[in-house]
Amino acid sequence: MVEWTDQERSIINGIFANLDYEDIGPKALCRCLIVYPWTQRYFGAFGNLYNADAIKTNPNIAAHGIKVLHGLDRAVKNMDDIKATYAELSVLHSEKLHVDPDNFRLLADCLSIVVAAKMGSAFTPYVQAAWQKFLAVVVSALGRQYH
Amino acid sequence: MTTLTEKDKKAVRAFWSKVSGKAEDIGADALSRMLIVYPQTKTYFAHWKDQSPTSPMAKKHGITVMSGVADAVTKIDDLKGGLLSLSELHAFTLRVDPANFKIISHNILVVMAIMFPTDFTPEVHVAMDKFLAALALALAEKYR
Numbered sequence: 594m595v596e597w598t599d600q601e602r603s604i605i606n607g608i609f610a611n612l613d614y615e616d617i618g619p620k621a622l623c624r625c626l627i628v629y630p631w632t633q634r635y636f637g638a639f640g641n642l643y644n645a646d647a648i649k650t651n652p653n654i655a656a657h658g659i660k661v662l663h664g665l666d667r668a669v670k671n672m673d674d675i676k677a678t679y680a681e682l683s684v685l686h687s688e689k690l691h692v693d694p695d696n697f698r699l700l701a702d703c704l705s706i707v708v709a710a711k712m713g714s715a716f717t718p719y720v721q722a723a724w725q726k727f728l729a730v731v732v733s734a735l736g737r738q739y740h
Numbered sequence: 741m742t743t744l745t746e747k748d749k750k751a752v753r754a755f756w757s758k759v760s761g762k763a764e765d766i767g768a769d770a771l772s773r774m775l776i777v778y779p780q781t782k783t784y785f786a787h788w789k790d791q792s793p794t795s796p797m798a799k800k801h802g803i804t805v806m807s808g809v810a811d812a813v814t815k816i817d818d819l820k821g822g823l824l825s826l827s828e829l830h831a832f833t834l835r836v837d838p839a840n841f842k843i844i845s846h847n848i849l850v851v852m853a854i855m856f857p858t859d860f861t862p863e864v865h866v867a868m869d870k871f872l873a874a875l876a877l878a879l880a881e882k883y884r
Contacts, residue, residue: 627862628869645863702846706865709850710857718776718793721850725777 595730597672604723608708609669614662617707622658623648624703625696632696661700668731676734683738694736701728744874749816751867756813758859759852766855767806768799770847778843784836805844812875819878831882838883841876848872 626633627645636642639653648654664682671678686692705725709716716724744752759766772793774781788797808826815822830836849868853860860868 624862624865628866649862706849706853706860710853710860713854713857716850716854718773721773722777 594673595675600719601723601726602672604720605669605672605727608712608720608724609666612662613711614659617704617711618658618660618662619655620658621700621704621707622654622661624707625700626654628703629696629699632699635690635692635696662704665731668727668734672727675730676737679731679734680738683735686735687739694732694739697732697735701725701732704728744816744870748867748870751864752813752816752871755856755859755864755868756810759856760810762855763806763810764803766848766851767802767804767809769802769851769854770844771802771805772798773847773850774844777847781840781843784834784840806848809848809872809875812871812878816871819874820881823875823878824882827879827882830879831884838876838880841872841879845869845872845876 626636626642626648633642636654636657639657640651641647642651642654667678668675686694686697705721705728708724709721712720775785775791775793775798782791785791785797785801788795790797792798812819812823820827849860849865849872852868853865
């Protein structure tokens with residue numbers, strides 16, 4: 594089981610309490626599709642992803658970014674058992690969506706960059722450590738049900 | 741994964757000219773972040789009296805690393821050739837596990853996002869990520 598200090602819990606809850614989902618979600622997903630273009634393979638039905646500008650203005654991508662970010666809410670509410678909380682989501686990503694679990698790590702890195710840019714100097718090394726630890730647990734849980 | 745296109749090189753040079761004035765701050769912040777967020781990296785610095793991430797040694801080392809990056813920008817057309825002696829240093833003397841190059845690169849990108857939120861666009865991000873990956877490969881060239 595993952596151990597969280599009170600400080601870590603407070604950092605994670607604090608970030609999500611002040612998170613602008615409509616801003617951060619789209620930015621993180623767009624960045625992932627631009628920085629790691631092979632991730633576009635999962636978005637064939639989303640319309641024009643031909644270049645960075647097309648990706649940034651694609652409303653389907655924006656909506657999906659918000660959806661994915663809200664997907665983290667349940668992990669925040671259940672930090673003591675993220676593995677169980679995401680068991681179903683993991684099966685979905687494996688059996689239905691067929692997403693290579695390495696992509697979770699790529700999106701997590703982009704999310705960290707976008708949150709860092711938003712928070713500026715408030716994204717201290719200690720905040721970064723807690724944030725990345727949280728995302729690592731999420732990524733691990735999402736990859737757990739792959740067989 | 742590592743051929744830098746002319747577009748990449750142009751983006752790296754352009755962004756670098758914007759941020760090079762802050763190179764020392766970037767290096768120091770990235771290094772201290774690495775020591776805190778990835779504590780296993782502290783194993784390389786057991787010889788420092790002051791192991792804390794904000795120690796003068798940590799700051800100086802961040803500056804050293806970043807001046808290596810600055811040098812690499814000038815040698816972007818031939819990283820393998822230009823970084824030969826640095827590669828030998830890392831291979832034979834320092835013997836840093838190359839997995840750690842990814843770690844310091846990530847932290848450099850995080851610091852760039854913090855310090856230059858509007859300039860560090862996704863397009864700049866991908867060019868810098870590719871550049872740092874190519875740099876890491878050039879550094880690992882002499883390992884085996």
